[in-house]
Amino acid sequence: MAASWWSRAGLGIFVHWTPASVPAWAPSPVPADRLPRAARRAPLAWTPRPEWYENGLRFPGSPVAAHHRATYGDRPYAAFGGDFNDALTGWDPVGWARAFRAAGADYAVLVAKHHDGFCLWPSAIPNPHRARWHTRRDVIGEFAEAVRAEGLRLGICYSAGLDWTFDARPIGTGAHALAAVPRGGYPAYAGAQLRELIRRYRPDLLWNDTVWPGTDTDVRRLVDYYRFAVPRGVMNRPPIPFAPLRRSLRLPGAGAPYGITPGEGRGACYHRDAPSGPCPSGPCPSGPCPSGADAAAGGGGGGGRLLAVGPRGEDAALPGRQLQHLERIARGECCPM
Template identity: 80%
Template sequence: MPRAEERRGGVLSTADAWWSRAALGIFVHWTPASVPGWAPPRVPADRLPAAARRAPLAWTPHAEWYENGLRFPGSPVAAHHRATYGSRPYAAFGGDFQDALTGWDPAGWARAFRAAGADYAVLVAKHHDGFCLWPSTITNPHRARWHTRRDVLGEFAEAVRAEGMRLGICYSAGLDWTFDARPIGTAAHARAAVPRGDYPAYAGAQLRELIRRYRPDLLWNDTVWPGTDTDVRGLTEYYRFAVPRGVMNRPLTPYRSLRLPGAGPPYGLTPGDGSGACHHRDSPPSGPDPVRAGPDGGGGRLLAVGPRGEDATIPGRQLRRLEEAARGTGPGATSG
């Protein structure tokens, strides 16, 4: 019987890793899309209008896809945006997001997560809109300074680790709308929109920067990897060298995926009520359901938290869910 600290092939096996003992995680999705915080309500497929059936991702109830919805003039997002913001571009929300950081309390977030019984917390460092929550030194050639001036990820990492939790970083490698802005209406469109050209090198450099700076205990690649199998192997080896006890995910997505090798979460994030993980003003008061780990075990449950973009606070209904988890009465509650 191998000892708990024994390594296999230079990386801990799933059974031996900290991951196998984790009971609850917090997944924080916080981007400029959190400023409008809006998406259309979930509608059964057979009740969608004809245009939505041809381009269902333009009608998605996930608020983090707000920018994509704007690219379809007839979509609910486009109608909402015209009525609420006029012709204001999506990129302007980046400035609102930056301004709200003056009131951000990362230590308070971390205390709430730990009080709920969380063993780890994951922050989306870059989602599909390409906005980075750290002052990356890797220049985006298509949207200058499309990142926070403040090291949000670094402060988040310091806060969660100070509370005794592990750090997870989620990075959208498969889609970046600053490199490929074509409207995505279907899974086929999404596959075609994985950026090529100079993007794989950009994503690889950013991922290495994240590993080098923050040493994440959990490294989560969103959707696919845009480069080659050789790129994937090189990044995997770099991560395993930098974080020997780190865990990498195997993302489950609707797209044909190059899967990162290595032990990791047996699921992708799919909140049960269909409202996505980003802040949604009109989502049901109960909020999204926690994600359960799959049959491989490990990771426990993952509770989605979507902070507000305009004031950097966690909505009251989500704080109540964290309090319920702490009392052992809510859907995020754990035992044992």
Template identity: 60%
Template structure:
């Protein structure tokens, strides 16, 4: 049974903030069946998820590649890591936390390492492929302290299933995603980093993404360590253990069958709901509603991306009525909403379009009497 504090939370804030937030660009969302032929063959190269920028660069014909050539020339993606670190001088985690709390959030989950492998803490577990590929400032620790100071719970997101510093093959389809889970030294690396996060920060939520690169027994041991260290903690539903069968998805015929099934699911408008792994506390439908008896958390962006996308058109953003309905209806059904913000990489601020939605939620919380820390003024976000 999921922890009672999580069941009562109703609203959490997700934060995707990576070196991809510096270019902060992806093409607007296009329905899969409306993509050009090249996009239909490799839809993840045309994704509206701006945090997948580095992967989209590996497809010469993708919109991201065209944008990058026109804007940055031959500058490598790794250069954005330095820009990201430089911008941290102006970051104010306390202001973020105050704004999240005012919006009615009861917890906040920070992406500590996304698929590009960049760590938001100075990890003692060295990356053997990209030296210094992390923040100098302890972003995870400072964020955790700020969030907890506002009375919220703190969670860590970690991309266990993908790390492009260990396997940089282009990922164009769902089958490519599963077959690209790194092997070799990566399982030990990921296990050591997640244990470091648990040991250092005692996160209330352990939020893994995509899958886990090791066996079911390894997953069980990792969760046991987490539950021993953080007895009140909760685990999401994406710690799906590695199986050698995933390698078969690299075969053209097998991969095509898998992708065809995935395309049918998206075309029916069902969104993305992870398969159930052996161990989990709550489900995480992505840009989708959820059915069934399990505790669940709808996770989605304010627009069609998670990372900051300066190219999102106005119509991509949730309207006020839709946002309020999402939060209220999900709460009435007993679920949570994990609403994402994607800060800018160049100055460590939350974009105006996203700040406005948080302010709407603050007004909703004030009307519903849910916020205990609201001042009479509108919340200020950095």
């Protein structure tokens, strides 16, 4: 049986925030039949998702590479980690949590590590390929304290299937992505980090991004560890099922909530050139809701609906357009659909 809190949950907030939120750029969506030939051979290099910025840089002819040369010259992606850390001096996790609660959220999920391998907590598990590739401030811990103080459940998302600090090959297709799942010492590294996250923060929802890189036995042991540490916790279904381990990466009853991204289909990270969040003013395409709490209702099973927000990397703030959208949800003027 799923945890009772999950079956009753309505609106969730999914926070996607990485060093890619500093350049915060991706190419505009282009219909497949209008893509250049190189993009048809490597569509993921042309993806309109800012969180894939580092991967786009690995294709010299990609729009990301051209944008980066024009804007940052030969500055390496890793330098954005320093910018991200510097911006954390002004971060206000309490303000975020209050905005989420005011919108009627029941839980909030923070991406602890995405594909670039940058950790939002000072992990005791050292990255052997990129030293100090983490926040100096315990972002996960402060976020957990803030949202729980507002009565929200805590979710943690961890990208296990890809880590570009362990395997930096360019990913242009799904087949390339499968080949880029790191082997060698990476499964042990990822397992140690995930156990560290579970032990430190006891997340109510553990969200695995893509697949687990180890064996089915590794997966069962991790699930057993999580069940022991957080008996009422739930785990999602992997959203990109390109490996057979997907069937083991969930706890019974945990469904996948509906996702809404802040860039109108252009990724979950902040995109400075794209509208961040639908309908901050004017009529909502989903229509009004009876109340802020009711805005999250429905959606088929536990977890309700999941609204993604993409904070800025340069100042650790939620963009005004996204805050306006949350305020409209709270007032019942717009449903998160």
